[in-house]
Amino acid sequence: MPELLDLCPPDEAWRIFREHFDPQVAAERLPVREALGRVLAEDLSAPHDLPTFPRCAMDGYAVRAADTYGASPGLPAYLDVVGEVLMGEAPTLEIGLGQCALVHTGCMLPSGADAVVMVEVTQPVDERSIEVLKPVAEGENVIQVGEDVRRGDAVLPAGHRLRPQDLGGLLALGITAVSVARRPRVAILSQGDELVEPEQEPRPGQVRDINSATLAALVEQAGGIPLRRGIVGDDLEALRQAAEAALTQADVLVMSAGSSVSARDMTAQVINGLGQPGVLVHGVSVRPGKPTILAVCDGKPVFGLPGNPVSAVNAFRLFVTPAIHLLQGGQPSPPRAVPARLARNVASATGRQDHVPVRLEERDGETWAVPIFGKSNLIYTLIRADGELIVPLDSGGMAEGEMVTVFLY
Amino acid sequence: MPELLDLCPPDEAWRIFREHFDPQVAAERLPVREALGRVLAEDLSAPHDLPTFPRCAMDGYAVRAADTYGASPGLPAYLDVVGEVLMGEAPTLEIGLGQCALVHTGCMLPSGADAVVMVEVTQPVDERSIEVLKPVAEGENVIQVGEDVRRGDAVLPAGHRLRPQDLGGLLALGITAVSVARRPRVAILSQGDELVEPEQEPRPGQVRDINSATLAALVEQAGGIPLRRGIVGDDLEALRQAAEAALTQADVLVMSAGSSVSARDMTAQVINGLGQPGVLVHGVSVRPGKPTILAVCDGKPVFGLPGNPVSAVNAFRLFVTPAIHLLQGGQPSPPRAVPARLARNVASATGRQDHVPVRLEERDGETWAVPIFGKSNLIYTLIRADGELIVPLDSGGMAEGEMVTVFLY
The missing domain is CATH 2.170.190.11 (Molybdopterin biosynthesis moea protein, domain 3.)
Structure with a gap:
C-alpha cells in the first residue's frame, strides 16, 4: 500500500481551495479601546470635522x-x-x-x-x-477646522486591521465602538495512537502530543480563537465523532493526522464524511508538508495536516493562516523578512517548493543565512532557526553566497 | 518664556537614559501553553533525549x-x-x-x-x-535516540521570545511550565486642561483625549500591561499626586504632557519630584517628538511625551517601547520593513532625525513610498500612512526616485 498522492503545487492547491471556499465574515461590536489588532467589518467615515474649532x-x-x-x-x-x-x-x-x-x-x-x-x-x-x-x-x-479630517471623509475601510494610531483617530471623532470581524474559532484535533498529553510521562513507543499546542499558538497569531479538542486514537469511528463534534462548534477544523499512511487515509475518509464537497486536495508538492489535505465541508474549511510537527507547522502557515485571515475579511500583515547571504548550498528537487530553516549570523557586518541540518521531522530544526528561506517550485536549489530572503518566524 | 530646549540627538538621549536605568527583570511561572510571545527568564536545557527511543x-x-x-x-x-x-x-x-x-x-x-x-x-x-x-x-x-535533542543540551536561552514551535519543543521534552518575564506594568497619564474622555462630547475649546488609548495600545504591542490613569488638568499639585500614585503601582510611568510650554514645564517639575536622578534628557532632536522627557526616578523609567498625539506615538516608539523590552530581558522583534522608491523629495533639517509617514503604492510592479502631506500634529497623517521612513540626523533630505526603507506601522 504505497502512498500514491497526486501532488498539487501549493498555488494550485490554494486556488482549488478558494474556488470552493466562500468566506463569510461574522461581525461583532467592540469598544474601540479593546479593538487593537482586530479587523474592521464596516467602512467608517467622519461624523464631524476634526478639529471642530481652529x-x-x-x-x-x-x-x-x-x-x-x-x-x-x-x-x-x-x-x-x-x-x-x-x-x-x-x-x-x-x-x-x-x-x-x-x-x-x-x-x-x-x-x-x-x-x-x-x-x-x-x-x-x-x-x-x-x-x-x-x-x-x-x-x-x-x-483649521477640518484640516485633520473633514466631516463625511472616509477614515478607515472594512478589512483594515486596527493599529494603535487608528484607535486614537477613531476616538478623536467620538467613535468609541466599532464593528469588527469576530475572531474565527479554529478547532484542533490531534490524531494518533502513539500520542499522550504533554503532562503525561510517555511509555516506550509513545510520544507527547505537541501539535495541539503549536497549532493553537499559530491560530492565535493569525487572529483566531483556538479550540483544543485533544487527542483521538487511530480509530475511524472515534475520529469521526470527534471531528463532527469539533466542527459543529468551530468555523474551521484542523486535524493533525496520524503519522502513518493508513492513519492519514483514515483522516481523509473522515473529512469526506463531514460535508460537501469534502477533500479537494490530498498531497501538495511542498517540503515539509507533502501529505496535506485541503477540504471544504458544507462551507467550512477543514485541514488534514501531517502528523510530523515540522510539516504541520509549515502546512499551517501556507494554508490555514490565510484561511483564518479570509474569515476576518482582512489582509495578513506582510511577513517579517530580511535579506541575507546564503552560507551553504541548498539542494532541492525541481517541482517541489522547499522551506529550509536557517539561522541568521552576523559576519563582518553582513547577515548570513545558515541552513539548519537535520531531518525535516525534527522539531528542534525549527527551534534552532530564526526563520526560513523558500526554494521555489521551479528551482533546483540555491548556491552558497547567493542573496536570499529569510522569512522570520 | 520661549522654550529653550538643549536638544539631544536620539542615540545620545538613549545612551544617557541607559546609563541611569538598570532594568530588573521580574519573573513569573506560567504554563507553556499560555506563554506564547513571552520572554524566557531562565535558560532551559533538555531533561532527556528526544526521541527517547529509536x-x-x-x-x-x-x-x-x-x-x-x-x-x-x-x-x-x-x-x-x-x-x-x-x-x-x-x-x-x-x-x-x-x-x-x-x-x-x-x-x-x-x-x-x-x-x-x-x-x-x-x-x-x-x-x-x-x-x-x-x-x-x-x-x-x-x-536515533537524541537525534532531535540530547539530554542536557541547551534548548532555549533566557531572553528568548517564545514562538509557536518553541512551545511544541518544550512540551515534547515534558517541560510544561516555564519562568518568563512578568509583563511590565506601564501607567499612562494624560495631562491637559483641554482634554475630555473620548466618550464625552467636547465643548468648544475642548478635545478628546486620544493619547491614553493610543499609548495603551503601544504598551500592549511592546508586551506590557497598560494601566490607564485617566486625565489630569494642568494643575501642579493634582499632577504630582496623580503621578506619584501611578508610579507606585507601575514599573514605568508615561505622562503625555499638556500641549503648551508651561504645561510641559510642569510635567518636568513633577517628574523631578518623583525620585532620583529625575529628568535626564529634556528635548530630543527628532521630529515629531522634540519636547520629549527621559527620566529615571528611583530606578523606574518615567517618560514625559509631547501632548501632540503624533509626536507622542513617535517618541513612544523611539524610547518607551525599547524600555519595555529591556524590562522583559529580551530583544524586540525586528521591525517589519519594506524597500520602496520615494515618490517625492523629502526635505529635512540637518541635525534632526525626521520620521515621515508614507503610503505605499504599487506602480508597474514596483513599490513606491508616497509621503503624506499635512502638519506633523494631525493624527490622520499616521492613519493614512502604511509606515514611515526615517531621515537620519546628518541628512538634509531624500530625493525623489531614491530607494528607501519603509518601516511598517
Missing part, C-alpha cells in the same frame, strides 16, 4: 496677520494684548485691529484672529503690549 | 541493513515478516537474521533492527515474507 499650533499670540506685514526687528509691529485664551475654554474675547491675545499650543483661536505669532519672534513692551519682530501669513500656526 | 521515519519494514546489501529488482533480498509494530507500543518482537517487521511512521524500531526499508521498494511474496528491491544503509529511515 486650534493654535504654537505658544504665542493670536493676531490678525495683516497687522504683522512688514514687521522686522528694526521695525517691529506693536500690538495690544487684550487677554489670554485658556486651554479648554471657548474664548469670549475678540481680536480687533492692532490687537492680540496670549495663546497656548492646542487652545482655540479667538475670533477676529487669523494667525498665531510664535512667542520666540515677539518681545514684551509692557504688561499690555508686545512687539512682533517677523510677519506671519494668514493661517500660519493655526490648524 | 523511531521509524517511514512506513515499511524494520530490517537488519546487512540483510539488504546487494539487493536489486533482479536479485531481491527475501525476508521473513515476523510481526507488526503497533503505534504507541513497545514491540516485544526481536528482528533476527533474515527477518523483518511491518512498521509505521513514528513507531518504535524493534530491537535487532537497525534500518527501515520503505514500503515502496518492497514486494509481498506471501503473508509471511517480502522481497526487498533496494539495499538500505544502517540507520536509514530511523530517527
Whole structure:
C-alpha cells in the first residue's frame, strides 16, 4: 500500500481551495479601546470635522496677520494684548485691529484672529503690549477646522486591521465602538495512537502530543480563537465523532493526522464524511508538508495536516493562516523578512517548493543565512532557526553566497 | 518664556537614559501553553533525549541493513515478516537474521533492527515474507535516540521570545511550565486642561483625549500591561499626586504632557519630584517628538511625551517601547520593513532625525513610498500612512526616485 498522492503545487492547491471556499465574515461590536489588532467589518467615515474649532499650533499670540506685514526687528509691529485664551475654554474675547491675545499650543483661536505669532519672534513692551519682530501669513500656526479630517471623509475601510494610531483617530471623532470581524474559532484535533498529553510521562513507543499546542499558538497569531479538542486514537469511528463534534462548534477544523499512511487515509475518509464537497486536495508538492489535505465541508474549511510537527507547522502557515485571515475579511500583515547571504548550498528537487530553516549570523557586518541540518521531522530544526528561506517550485536549489530572503518566524 | 530646549540627538538621549536605568527583570511561572510571545527568564536545557527511543521515519519494514546489501529488482533480498509494530507500543518482537517487521511512521524500531526499508521498494511474496528491491544503509529511515535533542543540551536561552514551535519543543521534552518575564506594568497619564474622555462630547475649546488609548495600545504591542490613569488638568499639585500614585503601582510611568510650554514645564517639575536622578534628557532632536522627557526616578523609567498625539506615538516608539523590552530581558522583534522608491523629495533639517509617514503604492510592479502631506500634529497623517521612513540626523533630505526603507506601522 504505497502512498500514491497526486501532488498539487501549493498555488494550485490554494486556488482549488478558494474556488470552493466562500468566506463569510461574522461581525461583532467592540469598544474601540479593546479593538487593537482586530479587523474592521464596516467602512467608517467622519461624523464631524476634526478639529471642530481652529486650534493654535504654537505658544504665542493670536493676531490678525495683516497687522504683522512688514514687521522686522528694526521695525517691529506693536500690538495690544487684550487677554489670554485658556486651554479648554471657548474664548469670549475678540481680536480687533492692532490687537492680540496670549495663546497656548492646542487652545482655540479667538475670533477676529487669523494667525498665531510664535512667542520666540515677539518681545514684551509692557504688561499690555508686545512687539512682533517677523510677519506671519494668514493661517500660519493655526490648524483649521477640518484640516485633520473633514466631516463625511472616509477614515478607515472594512478589512483594515486596527493599529494603535487608528484607535486614537477613531476616538478623536467620538467613535468609541466599532464593528469588527469576530475572531474565527479554529478547532484542533490531534490524531494518533502513539500520542499522550504533554503532562503525561510517555511509555516506550509513545510520544507527547505537541501539535495541539503549536497549532493553537499559530491560530492565535493569525487572529483566531483556538479550540483544543485533544487527542483521538487511530480509530475511524472515534475520529469521526470527534471531528463532527469539533466542527459543529468551530468555523474551521484542523486535524493533525496520524503519522502513518493508513492513519492519514483514515483522516481523509473522515473529512469526506463531514460535508460537501469534502477533500479537494490530498498531497501538495511542498517540503515539509507533502501529505496535506485541503477540504471544504458544507462551507467550512477543514485541514488534514501531517502528523510530523515540522510539516504541520509549515502546512499551517501556507494554508490555514490565510484561511483564518479570509474569515476576518482582512489582509495578513506582510511577513517579517530580511535579506541575507546564503552560507551553504541548498539542494532541492525541481517541482517541489522547499522551506529550509536557517539561522541568521552576523559576519563582518553582513547577515548570513545558515541552513539548519537535520531531518525535516525534527522539531528542534525549527527551534534552532530564526526563520526560513523558500526554494521555489521551479528551482533546483540555491548556491552558497547567493542573496536570499529569510522569512522570520 | 520661549522654550529653550538643549536638544539631544536620539542615540545620545538613549545612551544617557541607559546609563541611569538598570532594568530588573521580574519573573513569573506560567504554563507553556499560555506563554506564547513571552520572554524566557531562565535558560532551559533538555531533561532527556528526544526521541527517547529509536523511531521509524517511514512506513515499511524494520530490517537488519546487512540483510539488504546487494539487493536489486533482479536479485531481491527475501525476508521473513515476523510481526507488526503497533503505534504507541513497545514491540516485544526481536528482528533476527533474515527477518523483518511491518512498521509505521513514528513507531518504535524493534530491537535487532537497525534500518527501515520503505514500503515502496518492497514486494509481498506471501503473508509471511517480502522481497526487498533496494539495499538500505544502517540507520536509514530511523530517527536515533537524541537525534532531535540530547539530554542536557541547551534548548532555549533566557531572553528568548517564545514562538509557536518553541512551545511544541518544550512540551515534547515534558517541560510544561516555564519562568518568563512578568509583563511590565506601564501607567499612562494624560495631562491637559483641554482634554475630555473620548466618550464625552467636547465643548468648544475642548478635545478628546486620544493619547491614553493610543499609548495603551503601544504598551500592549511592546508586551506590557497598560494601566490607564485617566486625565489630569494642568494643575501642579493634582499632577504630582496623580503621578506619584501611578508610579507606585507601575514599573514605568508615561505622562503625555499638556500641549503648551508651561504645561510641559510642569510635567518636568513633577517628574523631578518623583525620585532620583529625575529628568535626564529634556528635548530630543527628532521630529515629531522634540519636547520629549527621559527620566529615571528611583530606578523606574518615567517618560514625559509631547501632548501632540503624533509626536507622542513617535517618541513612544523611539524610547518607551525599547524600555519595555529591556524590562522583559529580551530583544524586540525586528521591525517589519519594506524597500520602496520615494515618490517625492523629502526635505529635512540637518541635525534632526525626521520620521515621515508614507503610503505605499504599487506602480508597474514596483513599490513606491508616497509621503503624506499635512502638519506633523494631525493624527490622520499616521492613519493614512502604511509606515514611515526615517531621515537620519546628518541628512538634509531624500530625493525623489531614491530607494528607501519603509518601516511598517
